[in-house]
Amino acid sequence: MTTSPLLDATGVAKNYGAVAALRNASLSVLPGEVHALMGANGAGKSTLVKILTGAIQANAGRFLIRGEARDIRSPAAARRAGLLPVYQEPSLIPDLDVLSNLRLTGTPVEPFRAWVRELGIADLDLRDTARDIPLAVLRVLDLARALAVEPDVLLLDEMTAALPANLAEKVLEVVRRQGDAGRAVIFISHRFVEISALCDRATVLRDGETVGVVDIVPGVEEKIVELMLGTRIVKTHVAARGAAEKAAPAPARPRIAVKNLRVGTKLNDVSFDLRDGEVAGVVALEGQGQDELFAALAGSIRPSGGTIEVDGQQAKFAHPIDAIRAGIAYVPGDRSEALAMQRSVRENIALPFSAALRNWGPINMRKERDTVLGAIKRLQIDTRAQGEVQRLSGGNQQKVTIARWIAADARTILCFDPTRGIDVGTKQEIYKLLRELAGHGKSVLFYTSELEEVQRVCDRVIVIFGGRLVDIFPVEEADEPALMRAAYGLPRGAKADVGILAAPNASEPGATP
């Protein structure tokens, strides 16, 4: 290829105290390409993006933009250089309305509106305050805001991770067209489907170092995984359920019985059972009421109608403590919602032990240590950054949120998108863990935004659309097209074209100019 790179970074290093987030990373992006940045959790992808966009300063590194050495000292400077990021976390100012947010960054309004519409959000009021907008929509607005100024290089950090399939699909379409228009996109994702559908090349990071740059061709996944994980063994088929497990007789009464549950206008007349020893998957597009369902079961919000029965007894949850007392634990999708970031791994895992008034007294330190260590071992949490949870990588943070309930020995775990933004290796571990829990007679309610996971982990599938229960069916009948159709509220058996995700291999990798 003769074209000179649009962006070329070499020898990038960044230390956080004793932890080296990046050691010798490099990245070179050509005009018109969609370039994947891949790596396990904690490999340093987000750190590299932050450095390239001036959000943090590198300790070392050389940066060329269109062949010229540039020092990117602030987000404003990166913006001037034509580099625009969409970070892993939303970056709209929460208390300003969308319009003011646009004014703040000097984004032209009309192109923004056009992009928002293009990205599949029809009814956006620019005077809405960012705080009141759902997370998934915020991410799309972030993207539209970046697109509106037509950047030379767009950096998307796990843009699709928190998006429901319908929005993710739109995003992928738009991103691919960016590449076609001669601009460059740096695309971070843990989803191979997206990478192979979208990207031209991939740079793979491991432990803060660039370990390879590969062209995306069919079948390259294995190679990438090898690069990403080094010697780590992957793809053991943990998710397959043993025959013995399946043969266990169904208990007489369900662990949890939800009857005609209603939450405001978001959730309507939903009924299902959750049995001991099963993993039930919830499949839904973004904002179909699944948030409310989980929140109601976890005791975070009060339902406006219907009943929840636990072990045959009707339960009323006024506070999460009530659900926890009933043995129901909630693992939220957003880790920052679940962790005390400045406290240690140990304190975070042990947090539920101190919650009840009668446990406010002196702590039995030995007992606590043993329990916590057991949970850490079981989840293989990398605790090198023990002191403060905020220094752990995203994947390890997620493990801590689950470890807490393993340690507390909760009977039912509500997992809301626990694999969001987690690398394949860790994902496998989590699948295995959920199956194990079910094997030990626990019950799990599992929402995921990745349909493929449903097939791997769940026994039954509960589909919700528009706040109503669409269907409940055993996993054997849940192939991806069937799930997709159900998620769109279509009856089982009907045929419909639901976009590129349904048949990812049908689309060619984007052509290089």
Place this chain on the structure above:
Amino acid sequence: MSHFLRRHGWVVGLFALLIVLFIATRIIQPGYDSGDFGSLARAVLPYAFAVAAQTVVVIAGGIDLSVAAMMALTSVTAASMMAGASEEYALFVVPFVLAMGFVLGALNGLLIVVTRVPDIVVTLAMLFVLQGAALLVLDAPGGGAAEWLKALISGTVPIPGLPDAIDAWLPKVLLVLIVCVCVIWIPLRRSRLGLSIYAIGSSELAAFRSGVPVKRTRIIAYALSGLFAAFGGLALTMSTGIGAPIPGPYLLASVAAVVLGGVALGGGKGGLLGPIVAVFVLRLVRTDLTLLAIDPNVTAIIEGLIMVAVVMFGAFITMRGRQ
């Protein structure tokens, strides 16, 4: 309309409360007239500037404990410069003192940014520093003020064509307040700088990532606070004709009015109108209590109760709204 109410509901409610209080005042003291309203406006002036000073930094996500000390320092500086000086000299003193407030406010911001010590601690330390400086300027109340400055806040604004009965309800001091605040606030509110101040108060990280120069904006917010405090200091000198080195009760009052005015202490929300209306409400409550000749000690209890009750009520409303 519902949009407007949702966003400005609190201020509208405060206005309603103010009107109710005016009616109550007329009932308590049927002779309460325009002259008394002028007195109220004069009492409000230093508080209004103090609260404006506090509001700007609170919106920017900070707090300024040095507001009252800054008012004391600027007040004694103005008073000692004008003591025995000519009337024209005051024309130079006023901008000098305002600039001084601006610079010292910027120093507050600079120290916060450079030392990375929490704002509440930096401004607490500056409270002592500014108090000390005020004592070095004047070790006892004293100094003087130019006659034209004092005249600026007494009397009413004669607007041609308007009947005197209405003119009488337009005290000059109210005009001074509106002009001084609007000249700074309205352009600010409409500028990118103003947006940036709201942005850093709402989420510093998001603001930084949106390309807002966070440090510079913070310094400017504190500088503006200093400027408003300097206006407050001048207001003190204008109304009393002297400068007093011991700070008045403006710090607590400013925090209370900011909260009553619907500005979230976490930053990023609210405006200047609410807190200023809140100042009128609090001052009028004070007047009513005096008119009712309520035991002064009970007055303190009532003022505390109002503060707590109104804030609790506001919290209650937001909680209900969230559910």
Place this chain on the structure above:
Amino acid sequence: AAGKYTIGISNTVQGNGWREEMVCAMKAQALASGEVAKLNIAHRNTDAAGQLEDIRNLISAKVNAIVVNPADPAGIKAGLEEATKAGIVVVAVDQAVTEPSAYIISNNQEEYAYLGAKWLFQQMGGKGEVFYMRGAAGASADSDRDKGFKKALAEFPNVKVAQEVFTGWQQDQAKQQMLSFLATGTPFNGVWTSGIDNVIVDALVESQAPLVPVVGADNAGFVGQLSSVKGLVGAAVTNPGSIGGAGVTLALQILDGKKPAQQTVLVQPQLWENATEEGKAKLKAAADPSLSPEWPVSISIPDWTTYTKDQIVACKGPGE
């Protein structure tokens, strides 16, 4: 007889024994006079600007007279002028005001300091080092007293100030300052205090330091100590809080048409010492252990107040 006047009161220091006594004296005198229907009291911690607000509120309340302890002599001129214009009689107590139309009845602060300092320097034999414990930096009463102290100091060239501190009229701060000073081992021969006196004697006794002569005010606690603490030589200079009652009397006289000859009436301080038998007798007569230690014992001023001790201690005004 039901009174006919409404009197407004404005005071800007709250929670200080002296000021509380002043307000109680005002109430008691208003009650005892029988001429007052209602008192309207604005009594709180504030500055000159706050007092202006209070005075204007009292004008709005249409009182007949305002008795004011000014936060600053010049700072409330505008408000007092407005009051006079509205036909209200204005009497300033304790400190002077610059508004010419106001009447003033006050303790002589300069004389207060001069009297005590002069006695102290004589006790010290006209030479030595004095620990000078002032009031609140920036308060006008403090700077007036400083004038008196300096005047006495000028008369005794061999007396030096060992150290000068501002107690802020706060007991704990004063005590800590005294203890720190004692710990330095600096020699000193006398202590002059601006009314924060009993804690100083406590500090001297507790740390077993030599009991040097101490000058304070006529606070109940200190007056008691002057008779009870062995070996303590000291003097209490009167600074009656009951001046407030005198202010009410003056206001009523003016309302009744009996204007005084001058605008300003000064109440001269007295000095009660325990170095002579005569002084001791005076002290004994004045001592009143039943009062709060922060209250001045001179709870009445002859010719000016007519209430009884029970009335001032009860602290009730007309209609309460």
Place this chain on the structure above:
Amino acid sequence: MSTSAITPVPFGRRVKRFMADRPLVPLIILLVILVVILQILRPGIVNERWIANTIKFAIPLAILAGCQTMTMLTGGIDLSVGTVATMSAFIMATQIVNQDPAIAFLLAMMPAVLIGLVNGIGVGVFRVHPLIMTLGTSLIGTGCLQVYQRTVIASGAKIPDFLAWLGTGVTPIVGFAFPNALLLFVPLAALIVFTLARTGFGRLLYAVGDNERATRLSGVQYWQVITALYVTSSVLAGITGLLYIGLIKAPSLSLAEPLVLPSVAAAVIGGTSIFGGRGGYTGTIIGALILTVLTTLLTILQMPEGARRILFGLIVLFVTAAYLRIVEER
């Protein structure tokens, strides 16, 4: 990542890291430096009597700063401690005149519990900002105290001997005069340190200050923690009031108010984050000692009052900034 252990670390960095791991060390060094300066300015001042006095005055400050430390850990602040301490002290001194000591004590602690409860409910249930809530209750408390004062003018006040003994007394042990107040303070401080480090309640304070939503999802009931916290804080303030009246021996209506801002400063100097989630009580105690010594130092320097205040402000700022720098090295 383990390579950093192999490369030699420069000495300066090593010292800094050593201090960062033991954040108390720089504070203690500062305290010693202040005492040395004092000794140089006034040779002979640092003697047994001075030490006893300094400790006596630092203790009430340190306990109130403990209230600030605990509330600051949850992201709060308790500005009502001054009023609460004053109320307890004043009520004790006036009720002891004609009440049984035990009853007087109970009466004295009543407003403390009440104000703590109101603070806790306001902050924990109604979610009022702690700054506003505690300011409001302290205004109300002051008003009530003044009304109360009217009712006891006739009966006068008295300082119970026991409190005077506790506040001002010293007991010579092996030739050194130990202030009796230590009898109260040492167990109290040990209890606070233990509570913060080793009890469920202490854990919750840190966790709530760090991420309240996370604690809620873990089953923590915020209002319970906050109410218990503010009641504890108020009770501590009440006890401080009793100790302080024994020290000052003069009941006044603003007795402990001057301690409020320094108590915040002491907690901050001691390394507690005003935003919550970080800090501890040992640092606070040293912070209180530093402030007390600093006050003495400034008293001794013959300077105008204004200059002294300027110096005080600058030193507080400088110490906090320097300390932050050192601890950030971690």
